[in-house]
Amino acid sequence: MKAVVYQGPFQVAVQEVPEPTIQHPADVIVKITTSCICGSDLHMYEGRTAAEPGIIFGHENMGVVVETGSAVSRLKVGDRVVMPFNIGCGHCQNCESGYTAFCTEVNPGFAGGAYGYVAMGPYPGGQAQYLRVPWADFNALSLPPGREHESDFALLADIFPTGWHGVSLSGFQPGESLVVFGGGPVGLMAAYSAVLRGASEVYVVDRVPERLEKARQIGTIPINFDQADAVDQILDQRHGAYVDRAVDAVGYQATQAGREVPNTVLVSMVRVVRATGGLGVPGLYVPSDPGGVDPLAREGYLSFPVGKFFEKGLKMGTGQCNVKQYNRYLRDLIIAGRATPSFVVSHEISLEDAPLAYEKFDKRIEGYTKVLIHPND
C-alpha cells in the first residue's frame, strides 16, 4: 500500500510499504477514507523531535473496517469509524477514569500512545491506505454509514475535541470571556467550542490573515499580534478589563516579532487573565527539544512568571486531549446540525499531493489551514 513516510527534516515521501495485519485478536484493520495533517506533525516534519526517518505519519484517522480480529465483538466489517488520535487499552486506571491520553498499557514506562507519532509507541499512522487499530472495540467511534459529514467527522479524531478540551482545561463557564492564542486548527476549534458553549466574548490571536479571517467568520474577534502586543490590544478594546480565561493553542514553537520565543504565550496568558481566572494549555510543550532556542529550552525548561501566577490565584490545565471524553457528544452535535467544524478545512487532497501540502502548511501560506488526505479516492 502507499503511505506518507518521514524522510528527515522538511522531507516526507509517498512510499510503498507493507499493508498492516491483525497482530492481536482485539485489532481491526481500517481502510482509510480520510486522514488529516496536524500542526503536531509539523514538530516532527521540522526535525524538532527525535523522530527517526521511516515513521508513517497520521494520527487523525477515519475509514471503514475491512477486517476484525477474533476477539472483536462490537465492530463489524463495513462499519464506518473515526479513531481518537490517542490509543487507550480501556482497562488501566487512567483509561477507566476517562484519561485515555495517559493510558499506561500502550507503551512501556510512559503514559500515552498515538498513531504515527514519535515516542508514542509502535503504532504506524494512517496517512496511508490502511491502518491497524488496537483495542478496536474500545477505541473506534462508530459513525453513520456513507460519506455524509466526512470532513466534520474526520475532525473528531483530534482537533475538535482538542479545542473543546482546551476550553475545558481553562475552567470556562458559559457567559465568560476567553482569549485563544493561536488561530491554527486547534485554536479555531477552541474558539468555535467557546462560541458553542455560550462565551460572551472570544478573541483569537494570530498573524496569518486567512486564519484571522476564519476567526472573524465564526463570530470571534481577531487580534493580529504582528501589529502590536496582543495583550495590549485586547485590554485596550476592553477598556482595561481582563478576560476570564485563556487558551494556549500555540505551544513551544511560539513566535514574537518574527523569532521563536517559546514562553511568550504563557507569559501573555498570565498577563491577560483576571485574578482567579484560568489557563488551558492544549498547545504542545516537550520534555526535551533538540532544536530549542537556548540550553534550557533544549532541556524542556522555560521561564514562567510564577509570582504573578500565584498573586492572581490562577489555575492552569495542560496535556493531551482525552479524545474519548468528548468525541461521542461532539459527533452527535454534528449529526444534529448544531456543529460544523469543517469550516476550518482548507484543502482536500490525494496521498500523492501530501509532500507539497506539508511544505505549504508548514509555511502557513496560500491559506493552508487544515488539510484532509483521502488516500483511497
Ligand SMILES: NC(=O)c1ccc[n+]([C@@H]2O[C@H](COP(=O)([O-])OP(=O)(O)OC[C@H]3O[C@@H](n4cnc5c(N)ncnc54)[C@H](O)[C@@H]3O)[C@@H](O)[C@H]2O)c1
Ligand atoms: N493537547 C493535544 O492533545 C494536542 C492535539 C493537537 C495539537 N496540539 C498542539 O496544539 C498546537 C496547535 O496545533 P495546530 O494544528 O493548530 O498548529 P498550527 O501550527 O497550525 O497553529 C499554531 C498557530 O499559532 C500561531 N502563533 C505562533 N506564535 C504565536 C503567538 N505568539 N501568539 C499567537 N499565535 C501564535 C501561528 O501563526 C499558527 O497559526 C500545536 O502545538 C500542536 O502540537 C495539541
Ligand SMILES: [Zn+2]
Ligand atoms: Zn493532530
Ligand SMILES: [Zn+2]
Ligand atoms: Zn489504558
